Amino acid sequence: MKDDKIKRISDEEVEQLYAFTRKHFVEYYDLQTELVDHLANAIEEKWQQQPDLSFDDALKQEFKKFGVFGFMDVVEKRQLALTKKYRKLLWTYFREYFKLPKILLTIALTVLVAKSIQHIHAVIAPVLLFSILIFSLFRFFVLNHRYRRKVKQTGYRWMLEEIIFRCGSIPVFIFIPYQVIECVYDKEYSAVGQWILAAGVVLFAIYQYIILYVIINRAEVHLKQTYPEYKVLKQ
Incomplete structure (x- = not known):
């Protein structure tokens, strides 16, 4: 029953993540999908520890981990x-x-x-x-x-x-x-x-x-x- 209370990424939020990757200059769908999966999993892990954390705040915290160049290093690699x-x-x-x-x-x-x-x-x-x-x-x-x-x-x-x-x-x-x-x-x-x-x-x-x-x-x-x-x- 405890797992039922864990917040999950909604379809609407998934679309927001795709839009977020495009906003940060990730043009390729394959790479967008990988980043969206990574961000979604990271946000859900944060929600397990901080259920009251908003989607936007969780996303900002996770994006900071990519450093000052954002997704550029991921795209280049x-x-x-x-x-x-x-x-x-x-x-x-x-x-x-x-x-x-x-x-x-x-x-x-x-x-x-x-x-x-x-x-x-x-x-x-x-x-x-x-x-x-x-x-x-x-x-x-x-x-x-x-x-x-x-x-x-x-x-x-x-x-x-x-x-x-x-x-x-x-x-x-x-x-x-x-x-x-x-x-x-x-x-x-x-x-x-x-x-x-x-x-x-x-x-x-x-x-x-x-x-x-x-x-x-x-x-x-x-x-x-x-x-x-x-x-x-x-x-």
Whole structure:
């Protein structure tokens, strides 16, 4: 009978906690949910010791424990963890191109590019790189538009989903082609150098393909594994 007298967080108060996290710059639903669960449990524990403590006062006391930066440290740690998860996924898919049967495709493409450089002109390399760059940038902006539209329709933002769809690879887009082109025009490449250049072009193409197609196409699977509630709320 004693447990029946313990105050519990109401549905209305849960909504207030969600609003509180949004007010303090937590934009992602997955992180909001974790913080709401944490705050709700902490408040109920306080009520066991201080039943007359108001909801607002209990919330203020608990929020003070997060320090002067509030939830910012929590958001940053989660972002670092999920970025690490994303990179692990990227590396997992990238390694598949060094195993049968995909390694045969990788070798064939490298041979094709190398022969083009040898028998046509070294300018083939920057042309290919710029073609990949332009196509990748187009795909990148299409994905960002699709993501923004989805967020507007659903009202939910998930941190891992944002990392996947925003890719974070624009610096790579720009830096790699620039460096390769600089090398092509500054040096007379040996036969070995031409093969290395060809391999670089192919690996760059594979890298962009994995970021912009493979992971995107499998994003929902990874999101459901990370967030069990994603399947229910994704619509």
